[in-house]
Amino acid sequence: MTTTAPTDVVSPSAAAPEASPRGRLKGTLVGLGIAVATLLAGLAVPYVVTDTYRMSLLVEGTLLSLLAIGIGFLARHLGLISLGHGAFFGAAAYGVGIATTNWGWSPTTAVGFGVVVGTGFAVVMGLLVVRSSGFGFLMLTLALSQALYALSVQTSARPLTGAHDGKLLSYDRDMTFLGLAQRDVMNPGLFWPMAWIALTMCATVLWLVGRSRFGTTLEGIRENEERMRFSGYDTFGPRLVAFVLSGAVASLGGALFAINSGYVSPDILGFTRAGDSLIAALVGGFGLLVGPIVGTFLFVYAQANFNFGGNLHLFTGMALILVLVFMPGGITGSLQKLYHRLRRGRR
Amino acid sequence: MNAAQLLNGIALGSLLMVLSSGLAMIYGLRGVANFAHGALYMSGAYIAYSVSDRAGFWLALLVVPLALAVVGVLLELVFFRPLQHRSHIELGLITFGLALMAERLVVLIWGERTLRVTPPEFLQGTSNFLGVEYPSYRLAIIAIAVVLAAALVLWLRSTTTGLHIRAASQDIETAAIMGINVDRVSLVVVAVGSALAGFAGALAAPYIALDPGMGSAFLITVLIIVVVGGIGSIGGAMIAGMGLGVIQSVTTVWSPSVAVVVPYLALTIVLLWRPTGLAGKRVS
């Protein structure tokens, strides 16, 4: 099984090449400008959406988007599809819970700790899996993340994780997360700035990394791993670094998720959660950075509106199949194709 | 350690053996680990419940594999064959979507309640086997699974279809060049693989309780078995399935919480020590 058939799912965007370094710099500056504008515009959202429930859906979508862009980064730049990123999201969430509740750390420090824990797991898993690719990678990430689930619900882990009961976060009322007391972090309107800034910052960082020389190296590894080695490149290291980076972004999402919801349930590490995020990212499309974000918000919307009688997975399963069969590249990928076709047509 | 505990391990191992050989067959040929395998297994168990309720358990053992073989044929004709030129990942994710849907469909048809299937009259209670009082039904599972495994190996070794399957599992392109009808082979393999999953479900029905989570609970274990056994190797999967069943049951006697982690431990050890799995094919 050495054939690596071209994957439409992760086919790169046929972006116009920027040959000159100056063009590249200009592109970077324009991108950064868009990032700052998006960030500022997003901060106004709580003033427009005044309804707590809708706002909480937006916050949830934003935090889950961090997980999705982590998955999307690996898919786009290395062609690796991971079912294991839920583990980093969940490990970070538990890290926050343990640091606040068991050790009495301040929530702010605890979030930092959570990210470190999640990233640490990404390093360990990365060492085991980045040598494989394609289907093997998919299965191994799934199996190892399930191992973490199995460990987290062990009775011996109960003092730390709360096992099947989950973990309720508690910290002193005078302790705050970046100025917000426990009551306030659960208010989506007040928590929104943190979530939104985290998402735009991480998206920007991932975008810049993708454009850097390191990004080109990753692209080379994705396209032809063997030729990269025969061209003098180490391929294990960059893969590991990319894996850990994407795991770190997912971890940040998990840490903020824990702070915001005040409760970590073992489901966070479960089989369906991992699948949900991947499906959301895939339906949104891997070709563009915003694809997974679009998919995640769509998923959160669907979850809030079409979950009658627990049939959500009937719909997500169907959506996954339809997208894979009829529009590989996801929603954003299809829009992009349409856009290119229209432009070409006009010329 | 006594003989009854060993038999417990062999009974569980028998079930895993049947389940994982079906998955390994499809994987070897199509390069896709069928994520819907757990759902097929679960459907098998639920169909067995309905059939044995009306017409008895033995008929269920016959009907279920046939029904699931039809499902397998549909899988092959609707998804695997038309999409064979897509990447393996895409195909695998499609089966993942199918698994999600199947799980809900089972609930919509049979409901959420935990169900139970009664084994045939003469297999209820215990029998004396090598001086051990042991449940007759579990002895029957072991016997049936061993016969089935032997038949499967014989079929692959000594028939033309078996030869073609082995050739195509080695290298599907070369097999096609050599004049093997790969489409036909693939149809047979996916149908037989699905039938085996259903058969495992029917066998398991009186053994464990039926609930809608039973498929995904086993899926992970079976995926691990296939990786540990060496991807695409049917023999490797059988040995790994039986081995894991015995090790897990024996570990349960000593420490149940360690037993839960056994499959993952096995996977990690294999990854570090022998990345190609027991049968020596690489995880690519």
Place this chain on the structure above:
Amino acid sequence: MKRRLLAATTAVTLSLTMAACGAASDSSGGDAEEGPIKIALIPPTSGALAQFGTDSVKGWETAVRLVNEDGGIDGREVELLVKGTDADPATTLRVAKEAVTQDGAQFIGSVMTSPEHGALNAQLEGLGALSFNSLGKDDALVGEQCSPYAVHVVQTTSMDVNALANSIAEMPGEKWAIQAVDYATGHSAAETFKAAAEKAGKEVVLEQFAPLNTTDFGSYITKLKNSGADAVFAVEFGADGVAFVQQADQFNLDDQLKTVLGLNMVSEPLFETLGESIVGYYNNVGYDAAADTEANKEFIEAYTEDHGSAPYYVPADAYAAAQILFAGIEEAGSSEPAEVAEALADLTVETNVGEVTVRGTDNQVLRDSYLGKVVKGDGGLAFEVVTNTSADVTTTESDPACKF
């Protein structure tokens, strides 16, 4: 509130000048003093627990029908908003937020599992809603996860275990084995039971724990058989419980046992699945349907009329929760959740499950627990209540971890 939002925004970002238009997100509940009293029910509509969820809703429905026929509470009508969840805490939380902030519900009921309650309890104060838990039995819910906005109507697991332990002399068997789920409940139940058994002069010969979602109990049952036990105390729930009972039957385990005592293992919805092999099994029972009180008879009659079947503990507890809520609103003279919560503290209410008191320190409803035995009656299997134990015995004081 608006100022805090601004502070939060500026604290983490570049300083921004932003026209604060519109109200910042901070709505809670509807208008509490006018219009109908709204109760959101969030039962699981999928998963193995859906049956219990539906039955819980039925109990609430009967209670609400009766109170509205009486002209409501203080002239105000009571309205049920029946929602649904997949029993994932995140979903339940989302639905609860929607019900409270969008539909103006002030009270929440029919939430099923302890993890859902744990997640919900953490948010109740912020939401400004009062939750009535008639299903989640975990002790932590009135311990470290307790909330002044959550009323624990159902008995806790430790109350149940204490009742069983108190009745240990009633059951035959000298050498006990403990088969429990490897879960907080399983461990604490095993510990309590073991102490009580030893106090009663019985011997505990084996104590083993199986992980949740165990499908194959072969190894455990083999060990039980080899231990020489003549009675088993089993703490296995849902599919695990069914698998255990079924496989014990296949191993002929019952032949060597005088008693099988279950904790939450056997319940009315499972009678059909488990079949006659469980006749003679003992189990804790939350509600005595045969109780000869005015309130109980009224409940059974009304419920049977509404739903065409006799109630068991799930609808009965939901009905009790409703009665406690109604009494609280009357006492407070308001349906403002905070005021109702305050009025409920140490309030005594006459309900279908007897005269009960809401303990002010942790909101646990103090009520009897029962030991039942499965018997074969005319209409199939049924529980026969063997003993009852009052709350004075089962829960002597509240958990110090709970601070309001």
Place this chain on the structure above:
Amino acid sequence: MTIFEGRGLTVRYGAHVALDGVDIALEPGVVHGVIGPNGAGKSTFIDALSGRKRPSSGTVTFEGVDITRRSVRWRRRKGLSRSFQRTSVFGAMTVGDQLEMVARRNNEEDLGEIVRTLGLEGILDRVCAEIAYGTQRSVDLAIALIGRPKVVLLDEPCAGLVHDESVRMLQHVRDVCKERDVAALLVEHDVEGVFRTCDVITVLDLGKLLATGTPDDVRADENVIRAYLGSAA
């Protein structure tokens, strides 16, 4: 003056011996051809020399140092490069991007010269998967030549090319080898091309070395005529 040498190289696949004790020595500025009928072990040979396949026995030395167990990455960094029979480029990247990427790693100072020599100036902005096959082969060769390697192992660079392209490709190989003083190994199916291009030729048959020498010597070798050329001619 030998710069790169393989001694007694043997590769076994189970019981099957694909390569049986073959020796070879390459010198700077010399194009060394390897020919042989199908199944002669040519691909296995170049894999064993380049480190893609670890030989069951035998040694590979480079500048007098045993490098048999060195990684392909290490070899490339020290100046030992190879190309592939199946075009091995970076399909979704532009030609310019991938050449720059490889150049950066191998400290190539004058990428422009390679681009000019192989006539790739006009297509640097094109995505590699979309250009003509023959041009892709040139890109493949360019990737192997970046960083002034001292030894270049070329695995059938003309596979799939039409005759004219093939002639031009071999001419490029010879020019580069002479200009840059590179030791080149050329495994090729096109026998005539090899005789035209190479200074020294090694003939393999059934995994064994049949003959080594100048084109004229090899052409006159009786074993070669009997086993290979005879049947082809």
